[in-house]
Amino acid sequence: MTKQLKLSALVAALLVSASAFAAKPGYAVDQSTDSVVRNNYGECWHTGTFDKAANGLVECGDREAAKPAPAPVAQKPTLVPMKEKVTLSAKVLFDFNKSVLRADAKNELDPLVAKLKAHAGKGYLNGVEVDGYTDFMGSDKLNNALSQKRADAVKAYFVNEGVPADKVTSVGKGKAEAKMTEECKAKFPKYAKNKKQNAEIKACIESDRRVEVVIDAVKETMVEQPAK
Known part of the structure; x- marks a missing residue:
């Protein structure tokens, strides 16, 4: 019974981790806060699957924020x-x-x-x-x-x-x-x-x-x- 409980907990942890990575692919994510893990220099931690062009995040400086649409000309x-x-x-x-x-x-x-x-x-x-x-x-x-x-x-x-x-x-x-x-x-x-x-x-x-x-x-x- 104890083994089954530990196994279930491990599977649940893996699923949470997988969903966290899926939400921000290419980045290490803190599962408790769902925020990107940063190193001592404040830089976002990239994983081996990081692809700047495909899924770079604005918050990490890997993609420019979308510019607001120009105001209509009167x-x-x-x-x-x-x-x-x-x-x-x-x-x-x-x-x-x-x-x-x-x-x-x-x-x-x-x-x-x-x-x-x-x-x-x-x-x-x-x-x-x-x-x-x-x-x-x-x-x-x-x-x-x-x-x-x-x-x-x-x-x-x-x-x-x-x-x-x-x-x-x-x-x-x-x-x-x-x-x-x-x-x-x-x-x-x-x-x-x-x-x-x-x-x-x-x-x-x-x-x-x-x-x-x-x-x-x-x-x-x-x-x-x-x-x-």
């Missing part, structure tokens, strides 16, 4: 200027040499209306300028008048759909920025006397017949506040 909404230019083909908006909007022009204009009304609803719309342009063919008088009428037609559509009238201006710029003139004249030098070339040069300078919508607004963005 942010605040700020309004910044925004300019956007949208170019619309006159071929899509109008019939040739006309200034009345085609029925399907709304497919191009309605997305712009939605954007302008959204800006205006937040007080972010400074203004929108509608610029009409023509190609080089025809007199300055006719081109200036046509480009102004087309710009006015687009402006009227915006206002009728709910864009504030005091935010919209329209300007007819005629053939002032007909960018394709020289290139297309070089391709079709006999257009004035040749019906086929006349049709071809009209197609070549199509991109000059356009309406540009220039949006002047602000947008909200988040910026970091300076550290105090």
Whole structure:
């Protein structure tokens, strides 16, 4: 009976010791306090299984303490200027040499209306300028008048759909920025006397017949506040 009691006590002691070592592997541990045993110099006592990379302890100086997470940077909404230019083909908006909007022009204009009304609803719309342009063919008088009428037609559509009238201006710029003139004249030098070339040069300078919508607004963005 005495032998069995001693054997049981020994097994229990071994189990306690094993659990202590398991809790802090690689270190000699005081079973009564569960703290790492230190030598006369205050250094932690390592065992033969010590692996600094795998299980080094901060308390023994074998691993750096985890650094606290950086404090979140404060942010605040700020309004910044925004300019956007949208170019619309006159071929899509109008019939040739006309200034009345085609029925399907709304497919191009309605997305712009939605954007302008959204800006205006937040007080972010400074203004929108509608610029009409023509190609080089025809007199300055006719081109200036046509480009102004087309710009006015687009402006009227915006206002009728709910864009504030005091935010919209329209300007007819005629053939002032007909960018394709020289290139297309070089391709079709006999257009004035040749019906086929006349049709071809009209197609070549199509991109000059356009309406540009220039949006002047602000947008909200988040910026970091300076550290105090």
